[in-house]
Amino acid sequence: MNDSAPSNGEQSRSQTTPVAPGNSELTKPAPKKRESLLGNILLNIVIPTLILTKLSGDEYLGTRWALVVALAFPLAYGLRDFLVRREFNVFSALGAISILLTGGISLLELDPQYIAIKEAAIPGLIGLATLLSMKTRFPLVKTFLYNDKVLKVDLIAERLEQQQNTAHFNQALRNASYLVALSFFLSSFLNYALAKWLLVSDPGTVAFNEELGKMTALSFPVIALPATIVMAGALMYLFKRIKQLTQLDFEEVVNS
Secondary structure: OOOOOOOHHHHHHHHOOOOOHHHHHHHOOOOOOOOOHHHHHHHHHHHHHHHHHHOOOOOOOHHHHHHHHHHHHHHHHHHHHHHHHOOOOHHHHHHHHHHHHHHHHHHOOOOOHHHHHHHHHHHHHHHHHHHHHHHOOOOOHHHHOOOOOOEOHHHHHHHHHHHOOHHHHHHHHHHHHHHHHHHHHHHHHHHHHHHHHHOOOOOOOHHHHHHHHHHHHHHHHHHHHHHHHHHHHHHHHHHHHHHHHHOOOHHHHEOO
């Protein structure tokens, strides 16, 4: 018999020894890196605008290469964001498709009205999908506003059940869906109006590239800002109804 072998008691104690708290941290997934707002604005708006408006002349990149290089920045940004986050985002995919369509229409020198139609179609389709999804088990409003990345949905659902206010909250979600859809329809209209107003020159010319650059620059204040205000209104309405129906404060339902 080997005296150095551990006894049954020692084996049991060694198997039940808790792992040090510091070691358990190794099993936790690393937090996802937050998107840089400055990087987003620079690569999606500022740099493409400067290239299209300042470098489209023959003495610089020329109209075609200026267009290709300018659109490559937001496309590369979207691809990098996908590779870093390792998750598919249908709205990022639609953004990439929009960029490719803009480049294709411009390089093929098609009528600029196709860009205006494309600019209106994408947010318009999302708004329509938001309304249609209300009839399904997976309304898009839960993707935009009511999701576990923003809110403690399990706690809210539990409290709604206790207060017998689930039906009232479902109505609030429907109302929020109308506001979300409105934000996309507003974006669709403004996209079309801005494109029709600015894109008046023939594709393949320096003037067209400059107009496309101006449209890119104005897309945020003219389009994104009003649509974001409507979306924020929908979120504020939903927060207000959650507080009324659950008796929970804002800090209690929002994820840190």
